[in-house]
Amino acid sequence: MKKLLATLLKIAVSAAIIGYLVYDATQGKGNANVFANLVNQPKHWGILVLAWWSCAVAVLLTFIRWWYLVRALDIPCPFFDAIRIGFWGYLFNLAPLGIVGGDLVKAVMLDHEHPNNRAKALASVLVDRVIGLYVLFVVASAAILLTGLWRIDVAEIKNICWATFAITVGGGFGLAFVMGPEAWVGRAIRTVGRIPRAGPPLESLIRAVRMFNRRPRVLVLASLMTVGVHGFFAVGCYLIACGLPGNHLSFAQHFVVMPLSAAMQVIPVPIGPTEFALDYFYANVPAAAGPPIAKGQGLVVSLVYRLITVLIAALGVFYYFGNRRELVEVIHEAEQDK
Template identity: 25%
Template sequence: MGSQKRGFKSYLLDAAKLLFVIVVFVFLYKSGKLDLNALSVALAKPGYVVISLFLTFLAMLISVERWRTLLRAVDISVDMKPALNLTLIGSFFNVVFPGAVGGDIVKAYYLARGQQNKAALVTTVVFDRVLGLYTMIFVAAVAGAVAAMFATSGEAPAWWNSSTKALVMFIAALFVAANLGALIFLERRISESRFVNRVISALPMQDKIRKIHAATKSIGRQSGHTIYAFFLSLLSQLALYGSIWILAAALNITGLSVGQYFFVLPVCLLINSIPVSPGGLGVGEMAFGAVFALFASNKGVELAVLYHAVSFALALGLGGLVYLVFSRRDNLVSITHMQKLAEQEEDN
């Protein structure tokens, strides 16, 4: 009975997310912020779309190598092919089943079978996701700091106003908070302090948290692997930004400089990563539209639509194909099994 209730709640949540996406797109279209003609013009340039697909896939390849680097930090070796396959399957699950059956669950569970240190493996999956978000914050913070330096020297860029200044300050605060969090988990003396132990002791599921905390400290002690993973994360982000920049060119968005893109895109992608809807649909369109409007561009919504189209094409096309091959070989990767696994995780 409890399982049926959880299933109903899950379906209800997914329905609410879908309704949210529909409402957002209807609003954007009715308000004139979504120009279908601009999209059709961009899609009539297949060369741009192909290059964007290639760069997006390249970003994924680099991020897979980043994850493999973190796995090596906890003495787990995984070849590129299975790691890439699991990442593709994970992206497929994230799009088709954005609820409890997330791509991270697929990656972590499949590799954890037969492994002694399951907590360490799961930690690498979480750490990999966090590192990707941290890299976005880092790039935006650096770009914002450069703009602020020009502003204080009397050479403020044209887009420097009260709204963009507030956004830069928010990213700076987020960057400071992210670094403080990293110190708590990665710096040995702080992570092993009495204060941190007391905080963990006061939390629910403290046994699991202690295992993850121990695995995180293990990654932190492997400074070479961590630095290399951060470098790979930067490369992955650059490839992704290049992919979106190509789509912007297809839309004839010409008003933003390279420096502005290095600030705008990480901010948009950070908001897009908020788990409100499948793949950030709706959320990303509103974020791109609002942030690009601050820089005098009215095609941010269309850019988000193209970005999602490219991302979903890879997830559903290539990810779906790999999933079909894997599910035939191993029924433990099936949708039904993963849904049961998600319910077990909720119980635990």
């Protein structure tokens, strides 16, 4: 019953966010209605296809990064097996609410195919997620500095920029501390583990990261791959904006707004937070050139981006039909672990 109520709550939150954004976007007058513009004005389909390819390359890079981390932990996972498992994980991350998460599916699937590696499998997906999230803020911070966005005369955007800097610097110091010698950090980790409810998961996460403390080269190369991941996603989002009618933010600005919007994915609601963030940035960051950006333009861009990610994830369906029985077993096992 609790699981059902939690699922219904997540559905309600997602529906409320998207419903509010759509309502707000339709309050424009005449041609300011972005949905009317989307239907009535021409689209650049070739550019939208390029956007799909850019996002697809970004997704593929995440699979390669995870495979690299898996191999660094001495799990003999072949490259194409990692791609197959990666597609399953990506598909389940976008699946309807209530289904087990993609990261857990990846870890269980990896352990299923390479037994007696459960701890390493979990470490690989946890560290993969940590690297992806931290480098996201690094990319956004660099783009903020290069574009000078932190100097614009919008108080809320300035605050977001400074918060991004703080998270980047604080996260860097935190990771450096966690990767220190056991004599330095062991007691602190055990203290964290005693925090009610949140402590044990945090301790597990820190222990997972520390599996790589003697493999700094692996972490550096995985981080460089992650810069490419966020770069291709930012390019994909910019191409989506170029392919749709209406003015949009600049190429460089998308390297700020796309990573920061993607950071909202940490909220356990599959749809809504990222769309809300991108729409907020489009409404509050001044366009570098051209007329003012129409109300709701960010929502339209984010919804097309969401559609593209679903089309990419649909490739995982082919793996499902080829390995249906195995996947059902993995889902059942993941549900028990959850």
